[in-house]
Amino acid sequence: TGPLPPPASPLVQEAASLDSPLNAGEIRELRGRMADNERAISAPVTSVVPRISSLTVNLSPGASLPLVRTALHNVSVVTFTDINGSPWPQSDPPYNAAPGHFDVQFNGNMVSVTPLRAWAAGNVTVYLKGLSVPVILNITSGETDTNTLSQEIDSRLDLRIPRQGPASPVVAVPSEKIALHDATLQAFLDGVPPDDPTVRRLKFSGNVPDTTIWQHGDDLLVRSRAMLRDEFEQTLASADGTRLWKLPVTPLLTFSVNGQSIHVTPELE
DSSP: OOOOOOOOOOHHHHHHHHHHOOOOOHHHHHHHHHHHHHHHHHHHHSEEEEEEEEEEEESSTOOOOEEEEOOOOEEEEEEEEEEEEEEEEEOEEEEEEETTTTTEEETEEEEEESSSSSTTTTEEEEEEEESSSSEEEOOOSSTOOOOOSSSEEEEEEEEEEESSSSOOSOOOOOOGBBBBHHHHHHHHHOOOOOTTTTEEEEEEEOOOOOOOEEEETEEEEEESSSSSOOSEEEEEOOTTEEEEEEOOSOOOEEEETEEEEEEEOOOOO
């Protein structure tokens, strides 16, 4: 073995201690504690569970107002459509009753809400073109009477107005076939069918994108962005163009895809 290196000069050791009084291991430990503190400071008190959902607005006197659930550092978007799923534009800017608590912007048939503080509440009045009454939204940014560690928020809330809007097609679905207040059909439209043993998702043959078929007793529930050409009993539409149809069980369905008729065969049991 070679000769050992000479011991460090006392002056070098003194200078090193003045420059960095901690050794390498202590520095790593300190940085770890600082990172833990930063994570604790930055972590939200309540974790956010974003949701996309739809709701039919009740315009009758005495009806409850739609609720938009928001959270700090998250934006929520509310869309407005008519009974046929057509966008319903706004005629005037919305009125924000709590500008110190929420930032509200609008564009076309959409309103975006960004909370400026946690656990705030307020409301926003929306004026839709051609609609004789305003649509009032209750807004919250957290529930003050709960200690849960997570909260659901409306990342997008599609509000359906039970009227025919100014952008609705001339040939519209008969109003009696639109299931405006059917919670079961709304659940299928949202892609979250009821937890019911009689509900079965069916496989099918046929190339129709973005299509799901369920059997519920003697009925078929068909969710698709393509247009169904068969006779149906009830229907619902969402703001993104997705539609739901309820019809009796049938071995063959026909859709219109890019102007062509496409046949779909569900695998019934």
